[in-house]
Amino acid sequence: MNAPASPLHLRPDATPAVARFADLRAAELIRTLVAFDTTSRDSNLALIHWVRDYLAGFGIASTLTFDDTRNKANLFATLPDRHGNSTTNGIVLSGHTDVVPVDGQPWDTPPFTVTEAGDRIHGRGVTDMKSYLASALACVPLWKARQLERPVHFALSYDEEVGCIGVHRLIDDVVARGIRPTGCIVGEPTGMQLVVAHKGKMSWRCRVRGHEAHSSLTPLGVNAVQIACEIVAYIAQRARDFRDHGGKDGAYDVPYTTAHVGVIRGGTALNIVPRDCMFEFELRHLPVDDPLRFFADVNAHAERFLPAMHAVTPDAYIEFDHLSTLPGFDTHDHSEIAQIGHACNHGDGSGKVSFGTEASLFHNASIPTVICGPGHIAQAHQPNEWCELSQLARCEAFFDRLTRTLTAAT
Numbered sequence: 001m002n003a004p005a006s007p008l009h010l011r012p013d014a015t016p017a018v019a020r021f022a023d024l025r026a027a028e029l030i031r032t033l034v035a036f037d038t039t040s041r042d043s044n045l046a047l048i049h050w051v052r053d054y055l056a057g058f059g060i061a062s063t064l065t066f067d068d069t070r071n072k073a074n075l076f077a078t079l080p081d082r083h084g085n086s087t088t089n090g091i092v093l094s095g096h097t098d099v100v101p102v103d104g105q106p107w108d109t110p111p112f113t114v115t116e117a118g119d120r121i122h123g124r125g126v127t128d129m130k131s132y133l134a135s136a137l138a139c140v141p142l143w144k145a146r147q148l149e150r151p152v153h154f155a156l157s158y159d160e161e162v163g164c165i166g167v168h169r170l171i172d173d174v175v176a177r178g179i180r181p182t183g184c185i186v187g188e189p190t191g192m193q194l195v196v197a198h199k200g201k202m203s204w205r206c207r208v209r210g211h212e213a214h215s216s217l218t219p220l221g222v223n224a225v226q227i228a229c230e231i232v233a234y235i236a237q238r239a240r241d242f243r244d245h246g247g248k249d250g251a252y253d254v255p256y257t258t259a260h261v262g263v264i265r266g267g268t269a270l271n272i273v274p275r276d277c278m279f280e281f282e283l284r285h286l287p288v289d290d291p292l293r294f295f296a297d298v299n300a301h302a303e304r305f306l307p308a309m310h311a312v313t314p315d316a317y318i319e320f321d322h323l324s325t326l327p328g329f330d331t332h333d334h335s336e337i338a339q340i341g342h343a344c345n346h347g348d349g350s351g352k353v354s355f356g357t358e359a360s361l362f363h364n365a366s367i368p369t370v371i372c373g374p375g376h377i378a379q380a381h382q383p384n385e386w387c388e389l390s391q392l393a394r395c396e397a398f399f400d401r402l403t404r405t406l407t408a409a410t
Helices: 026-034 045-056 130-137 140-145 169-175 217-221 224-245 291-303 306-312 335-345 359-364 387-408
Strands: 062-066 072-081 090-096 115-116 120-122 152-157 182-188 195-198 200-209 258-266 277-286 318-328 351-352 370-371 385-390
Touching: 026 130, 045 062, 045 072, 045 130, 045 152, 062 169, 072 140, 072 169, 090 130, 090 359, 120 130, 120 140, 120 387, 130 152, 130 200, 130 387, 140 370, 140 387, 169 359, 182 335, 195 335, 200 224, 224 258, 224 277, 224 291, 277 291, 291 318, 306 318, 335 351, 335 370, 335 387, 359 370
Parallel strands: 090 152, 090 182, 182 370, 195 351
Antiparallel strands: 062 072, 072 152, 115 120, 120 385, 195 370, 200 277, 200 318, 258 277
8 A cells, every 4th residue: 555645755765955953854853842941950840741632633643651740751652554553573763861060161152042053053952962862853744644563662761861760660561562663762962973882880979987186186087088088999900901901892982991089078177187089980891890899999098097997096987989880782783673773873884882771771672772873972061062063964864764764664
């Protein structure tokens, strides 16, 4: 049976030149999504409800899964195939709705307004990752006008930026409802290169409790800042060891495991031996490196300081809190979803990245996953976050080719 004539037309295979942002199919949707301030500390419900209503306008129902406060929600929605099937053989288009804060950043343009400047647009989320979501949603009229040979699922999550929190509930709901997609495309910024793997990540907080004393009497105190810095120095040495002697995988943008200390706080005044110090650190690891072994080594190094600390006061301690775990993943480059990604990306090859995403959580729920989205991770989280118009055009061309895949038999 032939598909009905569509009022929309697919672009040619070659990525078109785009002179103006307004020439893009998704331009107004990008403006709309960026205008919602969905900083992770705040609610995302205004955006979620807008997308729910947008999809409802095309007769597409959405399922929301909420956080415990019901102040945030995930959204999952399905366009069934031409046989009415909505559970098997589908493609999930996934992205997070939250963005990182703009506080204290020197923005030259309003962060939650899309501003066109030459061959770029600026605004919080234009790269990470509302442009991808808008480009996918802009295809809904076309997909409704044609007959899909497989379902398309939209998966929008909350709180990705603070530990991939919300997507767990979305995935649990999808699995419980018996939905078994062929695969998932997560639209994190990859420069529109197909990505089939990313590193795992674990993070911890270390709390050092020492003993205060006047700085002229340092032997009577336990300097928590100095002990913390000894542990930080050990972590830095381990980072150098991974770089110089550890395993390598040249497909990654950073081809070795990295260790990093990102936050440290301690002390009250220069003339007081500090009682407390805290720091937070992470490991982004290749599959060959065990994060628990790394943590055990750090903990063993820290324990060396305890006898001298306890000789001054039995109240001194060094304690660690586990903060987060994000597993790595590696979807076989010849999997069906990877092959679909290659076809939609014109065979530009595939790569691996060091930053973490929700892709690993879909993958570990037996939903093979790849990553591909407009913009570059170096442009994310920055003041004046930006995305090139050429990247947005490539994203639209990707979805045009995906449309041909979805409707190939009609």
